[in-house]
Amino acid sequence: MKKAVITKFGDSSVISIIEADIPKLAKDEVLVKVKAAALNPKDILIRKGKFKKFSGKKFPQGIGFDFSGIIEETNNTSFQKGDAVFGMINGWHGRCCAEYVNVKATELSQKPDNISFPDAAGIPLAAQTALQALRNSGKLKSGQKVLINGASGGVGTLAIQIARELGAKVTTISSSKNLDFCESLGSHDSLSYEKIDIRKIDRQFDLFFDVFGNYDFSKVNHLLSEKGRYVTTVPKASIIKEQLKNHFRSKMAKLVVVKSKDSDLEWLAGKLKSNTLKSVIDKVISFDQIKEAQEYIETKRAKGKVVIEIN
Ligand SMILES: NC(=O)c1ccc[n+]([C@@H]2O[C@H](COP(=O)([O-])OP(=O)(O)OC[C@H]3O[C@@H](n4cnc5c(N)ncnc54)[C@H](OP(=O)(O)O)[C@@H]3O)[C@@H](O)[C@H]2O)c1
Structure with missing residues (x-):
């Protein structure tokens, strides 16, 4: 099968598409024939060696944590050959930008019929x-006010819609050119x-x-209500220090670290099915243009997600 890999840490020139064996299944895993795989900043950070403590230094290393496709083989009774599914693999060893991927049964869900494989x-x-971030770390409740910074990217475009679904009043921060885009996704008030x-x-x-x-x-403390919460996606020394202070104050600072869970994927599938959540895709790019796709994400200008079509 064809599989995208990095052959060492570096810029996009270290990406190749190679021939590899179709993965063998462990207990409770399923084999998915991949139709589409999305890229994330995590793939770029791993490629640059920023997470080598977790990803290790053995090469070649696969790419990609998000996939959709069709089950080819299964070692779990909840899924059958032919099921259309979508999901995310946990850990630091991407492998979804490939013709087949082995996935734990807890890391995927049935794909709603009303959305495409790239979506x-x-x-x-x-x-x-x-x-x-919003529901667990942020404890966001109906009627509360949330301010989302970086609202027009992959996470932000979904955060606007999910915050609305949780019943919140949503304010967003993006560049000026994306103000209307954020409002079209449900932002009540968009700031540049x-x-x-x-x-x-x-x-x-x-x-x-x-x-x-x-x-x-420390820069946004003044914006938080008495028991307000701050949640960031970026693991920096400052958030690690702030988290230690949470016990001694009413305001909370949290780092979200995403974990793929079948219950959350099913919650999202329900929202997609009822059309209260939609996938926001900037570009769908062919498998042989994976380098260009990663370079585009590196510009930090993507409006929603960048998806690779595989099969
Ligand atoms: N901790 C975790 O588990 C976790 C999970 C997912 C993602 N992340 C991290 O979260 C971050 C965002 O991920 P993503 O997938 O949303 O990235 P992304 O799709 O690449 O984000 C692109 C967006 O960033 C916006 N942006 C650029 N400069 C900005 C600025 N100065 N202020 C506000 N927005 C700005 C751009 O909007 P404009 O063009 O409008 O400026 C663009 O829409 C990344 O650092 C990623 O590594 C962490």
Whole structure:
């Protein structure tokens, strides 16, 4: 089978498509014939060696954590050959940008019939990050106010919609050119980072979700209500320190670390089925253009997800 790999750490030139064996299944795994795989900033950070502590230094290393496709073989009774599925694999060894991928039965769900394979591939990592950040770490409740920074990217576009689904009043921060785009996804009020000075905003929010990760807790503390929460996606020294202080104050600072769970994928599948959540795809790119796809994500200008069509 064809499989995208990196042959060492570096820029996009280290990406190749090679011939590899079809994976063998372990207990409770399924083999998925991949139709589409989405890319994430995580793939780029791994390629650059930023997570080598976790990904290891053995090459070649596979690419991709998000997939959609059709079950070819199964070692789990919840799934049958021929099921259309979507999901995200956990850990630090990507392998979904390939013709086949082995996946634990807890890392996937049935794909809703009303969405395409590329649309389904764009959901799992980004939407589970948004859901787990807003609902679990942020404890966002109906009627509360959330401010989402980095709202027009892969995670942000899904966070806007999920926050609305949780009943929140949503304010977003993006570039000026994406203000209308954020409102089209459900933002009640969209702010441009080119025009605002975060220190001068005199409104209060129950949750500040820093998707882009350029505002530390100390910079947005003044925006949080008395028991307000700050959640970031970016693991920096400052958030590790802030988390230690949570016990001594009413405001909370949290780092979200996404985990693929069948219950969350099923929650998302339900919302997709009822058309209350939609996948936001910037580009669908062919498998042989995976280098260009990664280079595009590196520009940090993607409006939603970048998806690779495999089979
Ligand atoms: N901890 C976890 O489990 C986890 C999970 C998923 C993602 N992440 C991290 O979360 C971050 C976002 O991921 P993503 O998939 O959403 O990335 P992405 O799709 O690549 O984000 C692109 C977006 O970033 C926005 N952006 C660029 N500069 C900005 C700025 N100065 N202020 C606000 N927004 C800006 C752009 O909007 P404009 O063009 O409008 O500026 C663009 O829409 C990444 O660092 C990723 O590694 C962490």
